[in-house]
Amino acid sequence: MGRLFREFLEGTVFCCRECGTHLSNEEQLMSSEFKGRNGSKAFLFHTAVNGRLGPCESKVLITGLHNIADVHCIMCDLTVGWKYLVAYEQSQKYKEGKYILEEMNIVEECETV
DSSP: OOOOOOOOOOEEEEEETTTOOEEEEGGGEEEEEEEOTTSOEEEEESOOOSEEEEEEEEEEETTEEEEEEEEEETTTOOEEEEEEEEEOSGGGGGGTTOEEEEGGGEEEEEEEO
8 A cells, every 4th residue: 555644734733633634724724614514614725735535526515516526534534525626607716726624524733833
């Protein structure tokens, strides 16, 4: 299988709730006004690390049709959110290439050194 290399982030870090693997940090946070799969709180990030993408799926979300791929933690395989691959509505194009991390699947760590 090979060796897994994890990236470690600085500052206020958002981690996988199950295993504590770093996923993103406050510098990458775009918005905390998003909703997850079950209407729970979610965050939009410019980038995320230490995740692997699932297959592309077409989904009709609150804001229209999107192609997305689930994001799974590389250490424990928990589905932590999704990545927007394609947004079909012109007003939603800013989401392309961005990540949603669901609050119920992540924790916010204290400042790290």
